[in-house]
Amino acid sequence: MTRSISLIPSGFPFLDKKWGGIYRGGSYLVIGPRKSGRTLLALQFASECAKSSEVCLYFTNMRPKDLMIQAASLNFDIQSYMNHNLLVVVRIASPSEIYDVPNPDDYLAEYLHDIVAVVNQYKPNRIVFDELTPYIGFRNIDYLNDVFLKTLEEVEDKNINSFFIIGEPATQKAQLIVDTLRHSVTGSILLKKKAEQLAGQFYGGTVIISPNVGHTEGQFTADYIIEPYKGISVEPTIMKTFTRNDSESEERLPELSKIFKPITKIKHENIDDMQMNFSNIYSIEDFHLIINNQIALFKSTGQEFHLVSLKLDSSAILKGLITLNQLKNSVGKSVQKKDKICIVENTILVLIAKTNAHLLNEIIKKIRINLPSRDEVYVKAVTEFIKIYTLEISNSFNNSAELIELILSEEATNAHLTLSELT
Known part of the structure; x- marks a missing residue:
């Protein structure tokens, strides 16, 4: 049976304006260096889902307190949405045993397989994985491609949107890994951080949205800033656009973390205040x-x-x-x-x-x-x-x-x- 393909809001106004939204059941990759706003963008995706009364499954390797603070900067009360079962936060630990196992690629593959198991448990409308970098450092790139594609297909067959956040590549091997993932997803969002400050104390840079499947409007580029309570915001007066038919060559992505640190078992964790005992x-x-x-x-x-x-x-x-x-x-x-x-x-x-x-x-x-x-x-x-x-x-x-x-x-x-x- 063929499902109709519809566009829905992503939570990122620039993308929604240029592409009309994201495809229901589509998968997207967000690539950017630290402090480029990639986690804020991930939370914008999650917020849009929860505020639309749909369930978002949010994988994170951040400390609960840090995630709460990031969400608060967007006026996104994650605890409230968790209480209403519209947001499920799943905390994952880094795969510290990666160098002690005989088959590291098999060890990492288990983590990608676990995504499907957790999806089957919670049956979300959207998943956000922030960030995927530690779990894709496969030695065999073809094996990574097979495992990642299988994971995507099982998620997409359930008509679930997915967003995967990864760091910028720092080596040729890391670039190859990023390129492999990009060719498997519906589209990608690249955040390029600027060295200087924008708008006073709030940093920004350049965002590039690139389609891989569909989104025939093409590739678009714009300058962005990080605004309190809004997250990533595009400055339309500086906006520059490209189409896939332009003769200009596509700008090469910066590279991922040199060392890919793996993960241990996925567990569900409730976000709450950290309890500290004081004798006074x-x-x-x-x-x-x-x-x-x-x-x-x-x-x-x-x-x-x-x-x-x-x-x-x-x-x-x-x-x-x-x-x-x-x-x-x-x-x-x-x-x-x-x-x-x-x-x-x-x-x-x-x-x-x-x-x-x-x-x-x-x-x-x-x-x-x-x-x-x-x-x-x-x-x-x-x-x-x-x-x-x-x-x-x-x-x-x-x-x-x-x-x-x-x-x-x-x-x-x-x-x-x-x-x-x-x-």
Whole structure:
């Protein structure tokens, strides 16, 4: 029985505009160096699928926290879609035993075979594999071609779209591997990173979309930038296009990683906040007792202390930028064990003894450094939603209730400065 071939949105506006979308059941290759935006593009593909109420199976070798941060930069709440079974994240480990096995190619082939097994389990509409590079370092290129084609055919027979992300080739052998894969897929997307900055702090480069089967509109080239909350965005005023009939020779792809590191068994992993235990976190009841002791010590010896409030705007959680647990981890790693921490709703209170303005500034800088990511785009976005207020002990306070009531009051909230204003 012959299925009708239809075009559907990919999640990459430039491709959708030039080709009208991707073929339902088609397979596509994304090639690019590190920090070219290839994972953002992979997440754009996944987001389009999930937001269309279709199931996306996302293979990744990234740490869960890093994947969550990348998705948050696109306003893509992956945890929410996972909760609704529209996104299934499958984490894969590198094949570290590749050099210890008698037949490395057979060992790698098992990983490609596993893709089909997981697809049969979850029955997705779209799969994204970010990234495939460690699993295609076959010694026998013909064997790789056979295994990859078989995998594609089994996926395509189920009318499932597939996107495979690979690094740029760095050797002739790696280039040969990339060329082999490119000839097997429906089309390819090449990201070429520019050395200089574009649009201030956001990097970009050149994107080339090339058809292999169908997409008779031809090959297109454009400059792109990486925009916060949008991902890869094309600058139409600089756009340059080619067709497959042009006399110009097709630009050769840059080359893949010199060493292909393999993978161990595929496992399903739920994305969640990383749990970290700190011995200096106290309940509100114990926190009151500790503050009362500090007030008594201040009145008898003059030893000063500060109470610091870090309030997390709920908008940051809704946008998927940071959770209260992640902020707690950042604070816990930034203060000393002798400092005391208490969490009240969306506010983290820290009692810092024997301190001064300089030490407080150092702690605030450390909190910024210990945020879930040091990426400047992320840090700039998230620090706008963290408000800090510092209260110094004085003789006007008689007990802990007065301090805590004041620092949690609306008056104190209005006096808060954001973390971005303080660093």
